[in-house]
Amino acid sequence: MNAEKLHDALNYLDDGMILETDRLRHKKKKTVIFRRIISVAACICIVATASFGIEHIRNLRDNSPLEENIETPDQDEEGDIPPAPENSRYEDEYTPPADDSAPSVDGEKDETSVSYEESAPADESAPEDEGPPLEEAPPSEEAPEDKEHQIVLTVTEITENGFKGYITDRNDIYDPNTDVTVVYKGEKLPETGDTVYVYFFGYDKTTVYAKRIFIVKE
Amino acid sequence: MRDEKIVDLYWERNEQAIKHTDEKYGKYLTRIAFNILADTEDSKESVNDTYLAAWNSMPPQRPTALSAYLGKITRQISIDIFRKRNREKRKGSEYAVSYDEISEVLSAGDMTEEQVQARLLGEAINRFLKEQPKEVRNLFIGRYYFLDPLKEAARYCGMSEGKAKSILYRTRILLKEYLQKEGFEI
Incomplete structure (x- = not known):
């Protein structure tokens, strides 16, 4: 007996078993594709959120009045703070x-x-x-x-x-x-x-x- | 269209049967053929031959699972094309020519006997696989019937490639022992 005969014999497998495996092949494929879509969407959300956050922080820093106009009363009087x-x-x-x-x-x-x-x-x-x-x-x-x-x-x-x-x-x-x-x-x-x-x-x-x-x- | 309707069209000798078969199962069959032949043109040829074989076999056949029925035809036709292609490649070698001649003598051209043997072997493999866990059975059929790449079979069976390889190795050994017990010459 050789491999060719074994392969020929596999053509006599029960239809039920073949269909069971075939369903699995398609089901898992769809699941993986769906998971990939979810993963990509999650990545896009993270990047978008991070970009928005960084931009927001930059805006806050740009608008910070700390170095421009904060003066304390004591500074005016004694100037040694x-x-x-x-x-x-x-x-x-x-x-x-x-x-x-x-x-x-x-x-x-x-x-x-x-x-x-x-x-x-x-x-x-x-x-x-x-x-x-x-x-x-x-x-x-x-x-x-x-x-x-x-x-x-x-x-x-x-x-x-x-x-x-x-x-x-x-x-x-x-x-x-x-x-x-x-x-x-x-x-x-x-x-x-x-x-x-x-x-x-x-x-x-x-x-x-x-x-x-x-x-x-x- | 439902499988029963397509089979009815075959039985009515309506050529729309082939059109609907191609729409529903064209990709599925092409993939089976491509896994064996690794060539797009040969795969198309194999699928077209499948439609012809289906046309010639229905009636009298009335398959309950059309996809499995067509898949088996495609698989066998593709394997035949693969073997023929390999014989063509070996034409230049005198050893190959003599090997083919000797093979003809050994098989004695008795196709019925071969088919009976293949059927008996197939039934033994069926019994063996039914005793295996579902996970093992699906992996085995995915790898050796659908001829999916190991990586892909492992993926849709939900395991690593290494584990799949290991399971297949053990299953092959078990199958060999089982067939020997059943009286097949290995």
């Missing part, structure tokens, strides 16, 4: 809390620590004594600007140019408990242990360039 480093970031998307949701400035009422959540809705009718007691109140004409960032930290050390502390809130910039140095030239500095709301205009990995602060006494 170091410029923000080159790798400082400034996020246009950030929306500062409304003034009404900012900590209360009434330092005489309650001197306990407060928890402050950015997501809390501004509520003009909220009782005043619910706000944190602050040592330094922001003048109403110095309402936070649209492009301002905010972090909350606990002060651990007072330095020549400001103070040091660790992050106590959740924000998009630093993880909780991250040690940061705050460069601040305001008149009133916090004391060790104070909770401070820092509004700033520039930052890098470890340093924040504060525009103004709110102090919550321990």
Whole structure:
């Protein structure tokens, strides 16, 4: 017996078995083609999304006012605040809390620590004594600007140019408990242990360039 | 058009039967032929011969699975063309000529006997394959009946090429043992 005879014999295979295999041949082919179409479509979506994202980020950077018009009041007065480093970031998307949701400035009422959540809705009718007691109140004409960032930290050390502390809130910039140095030239500095709301205009990995602060006494 | 209608056309000796067969199964048959012959022109010739064979065989035949019926015809015609082509290539060699002459003596030109043997062998292979797992059976038929490339057969059976190769090797050994048990001379 040789291979030719075997091949001839295969012509006597049952039709049922042949049809079963043939269905598989066509079924799988269609599935593979469909999978390929899905794969190509997914790749196109990823590329399109990435392109859009990159373009969006470029636009944000191009429109960033960081290097053009950010000046702090303290800079005007003393002029010795170091410029923000080159790798400082400034996020246009950030929306500062409304003034009404900012900590209360009434330092005489309650001197306990407060928890402050950015997501809390501004509520003009909220009782005043619910706000944190602050040592330094922001003048109403110095309402936070649209492009301002905010972090909350606990002060651990007072330095020549400001103070040091660790992050106590959740924000998009630093993880909780991250040690940061705050460069601040305001008149009133916090004391060790104070909770401070820092509004700033520039930052890098470890340093924040504060525009103004709110102090919550321990 | 449904297979039954096409078969009816053959039985009515309506030439539209060949047109509808070509529309429905032309590509399928061409692929079977091409897997054997690897030549477009020869494949077309094989498929055309298939239509002629179908025309001549229906009636009296009334196949229930027209695709399998036509596929078998195409396969056998293509194999015959392949063998004839190889004989043509060997014409220049005296060894080849003498080999052909000796082969004729050995086979004694008894086509009926050969066909009976082929049928018996085919039935034994049928029994063997029915005992195999579905995955193995499909791979074996895909590779040795449809003569699909190993890579493609592995793909539509949902396995790697290496695994398919290994399964086919084991199946060939098992088939050899089975046929020996059944009394075939291997």
